[in-house]
Amino acid sequence: MSDQQRTTRPRGYEMRKRAEDVGRTRQRIIEAAVHLHGTVGPASTSIAAIADRAGVTRLTVYRHFPDESALFAACSGHWLSRQELPRxxxxxxxxxxxxxxxxxxxxxxxxxxxxxxxxxxxxxxxxxxxxxxxxxxxxxxxxxxxxxxxxxxxxxxxxxxxxxxxxxxxxxxxxxxxxxxxxxxxxxxxxxxxxxxxxxxxxxxx
Incomplete structure (x- = not known):
């Protein structure tokens, strides 16, 4: 195995793991927002409450969703994906x-x-x-x-x-x-x- 292979493979693994961690964090945030929207309603759902339920900081929430529209769109899409929609x-x-x-x-x-x-x-x-x-x-x-x-x-x-x-x-x-x-x-x-x-x-x- 060449020196390049020894350095490339671990780096690729780390990049994949980081991407998976980012994806899991994003999913936790979405699921936290869905839960709160469905229990207390959108008007009473704060970024702080979402962050607390997802186990992340408010900054992390904003890093994944820079504005309310992006977060709400992801939340709505996730909830709808779990429903049997009208046809x-x-x-x-x-x-x-x-x-x-x-x-x-x-x-x-x-x-x-x-x-x-x-x-x-x-x-x-x-x-x-x-x-x-x-x-x-x-x-x-x-x-x-x-x-x-x-x-x-x-x-x-x-x-x-x-x-x-x-x-x-x-x-x-x-x-x-x-x-x-x-x-x-x-x-x-x-x-x-x-x-x-x-x-x-x-x-x-x-």
Whole structure:
């Protein structure tokens, strides 16, 4: 073995170990932020609290995440990666408006129930959520409504379309699910059935 090989291999090992240590530290910080966001909420989650839970200094947190948006994006991405997300592309397979709405709301309400604690705290503390994260969530919510409303014939030209779209948006909201299922005690299936009836009734009484 040459002198160069003797010096290169240990240095390469040290570099890999350092990279792994950095990665583990970053992951601890993210997991600490996720835990705090899901227990006390974003507004009550300080960098000091994240650092304490992760077992690092505040400086280390800032070294990995120079601003709040970067930390929140990593936290959000990590939490979402552990969820079974709604699949609007699967809803699109249903041509029948009622069948698509039923499939979509069933999927959304399942997701809301599974992620209820985090979703409730993030919505409560929306003022503390970085704008980029809020905008991404709003885009996804609009996507849900577009897919669900798009099953109705001539959805864009129909005079009832704006009202129907508003009712679908209401039905697809986390706050609606929580009101019906947590506050009023309906099951997810009962809430879905009720909202489908409500949306289907748009335009039938005029």
């Amino acid at each position: 609007p592309e699967a809803w699109s397979a249903f041509d029948s408006p009622v069948e698509r709405l039923t499939a979509g709301l069933t999927d959304l309400y399942r997701f809301y129930r599974a992620g209820e604690q985090m979703l409730a705290l993030v919505i409560r503390d929306v003022h503390a959520v970085p704008q980029a994260i809020r905008e991404a969530r709003e885009r996804m919510n609009r996507r849900y409504v577009e897919v669900l409303a798009g099953a109705w014939p001539d959805a864009d030209a129909d005079a009832d379309a704006p009202v129907r779209r508003a009712v679908i948006g209401h039905a697809a909201a986390f706050t609606t699910w929580r009101s019906l299922c947590r506050e009023q005690g309906l099951t997810d299936d009962e809430a879905v059935e009720l909202m489908v009836v409500l949306v289907a009734a748009v335009g039938t009484t005029s």
